Amino acid sequence: MAERERRITPPYGGVFVARKRVMDADGVRRAVTRIAHEIIERNAGLEDVVLVGLQTGGVPFARALATALDEIEGTEIPVGTLDVALYRDDIGLRPVMPEAVTDIPLDLSGSHVVLVDDVLFTGRTIRAALDALHDFGRPRVVQLAVMIDRGHRELPIRPDYVGKNLPTRRDEAVDVHEDGVDLGDIIHEKRR
């Protein structure tokens, strides 16, 4: 299976080596469609709904959700992107570096924000994202959509929409990409 380079991003960078495919491309596509329906149902339509994808893994997922929502309801939903590096609580404990520029194109006051990320793990990224959102206005409600919930939460945070619940060991890694979702390990190789 493919090896994928990871930049300095949780947990600590290195090379991802896949062991097992846990979701294929069709599975991801069906999960996106289902979550899109759930978002419409939960918010009784799409009025004031804004998707905010977390950099970098949540952004393609957010765009896919926006496309699905448009196909179902015929409404174009604003999609923002958010990099939470500057809000993390582990600054000074590990390398932290913004990977992309935040782009929230509108004031979020009064909106229904759906935060979108690929993998939910400790919940610390979402904690940082909630802090960051606060600087862009006061949303009426914030919901959370993730493709994979892998457990091991360290904070009282739960997702509203889940593609798949995936039991994992703490030291494993999950990689969501265009062909599906892989479970594997991060290998730190100094010789590389």
Add this chain to the structure above:
Amino acid sequence: MTALKHLLSIADLGPGGLEDLLDLTDSFVEVSERRIPKVPTLRGKTVVSLFYEESTRTRLSFESAAKRLSADTMNFTVGTSSVKKGESLRDTVTTIEAMGVDAIVVRHASAGVPWQVAQWVGASVINAGDGWHEHPTQAILDCYTIRQRLGSLVDRHIAIVGDVKHSRVARSDVQAFTALGATVTLVAPPTLLPPSLVGWPVTVSHDLDDVLPKVDVVYVLRMQRERMTESLLPSLREYTSTYGLTAERARKLSQHALVMHPGPMNRGVEIAAEVADLPSSVITRQVANGVAVRMAVLFRLLGSGMELAHG
């Protein structure tokens, strides 16, 4: 990206380090454009500015950058300090460090003072201008501003005009511009050029009118009258007539060319008042970008944790 403890010169950034910092600055420009331009990144860190020379924009720019990152700031200005009572630089620095600071932003009239301070303290030291020597954050913000307007510095032709001899900005800019692939021409009377240009990757001209139509950027330096101990010029009026960027000369610039100046400007001496306000002038953009660049530098030194990276 490697660990970076101090920023004393452009060379400290290493190969690729300058580009990385410019990319990082994009994130801080975005923060600066928000309704609430503040992030909690450096909460609990203290940044002190230690300025032995007067400054408006650099000191305020660093202070504003630190505050937008939620760091605490302290200010040290020689005029109101114990230096007036005869305290040595070393004692001043040791005293400041004993109060618990994470970064010291140093400006001094003597070259090398930031290096010396970095030997004495555990905090990060940032050079905010030392004598004629270097002013790295100015060079970084200049590169950022050019990149923002022209896309890239690769194969761009930049003229640096004026008092190169006394200019730390010119010394840092030449290194930074050429490192990013630009060609640099220095335009100045022989008395305002350094005694030797051996090792400078530049060409020299004494004819501004000939150079102007060929350049993408004209970078006008301030006439540093406070550093001129001997008579280097017959008169300022003569300087203005041969090397000043007058309105008439500015018309020779190509359509896309930028006019830059590190400030503070002597309007009517090195640059005409109306030229500084032309659309091609990015002088206020430089100041705005300065805050974002200094946020990136402070974050890189104090928050990025690159020293904790594997490998």
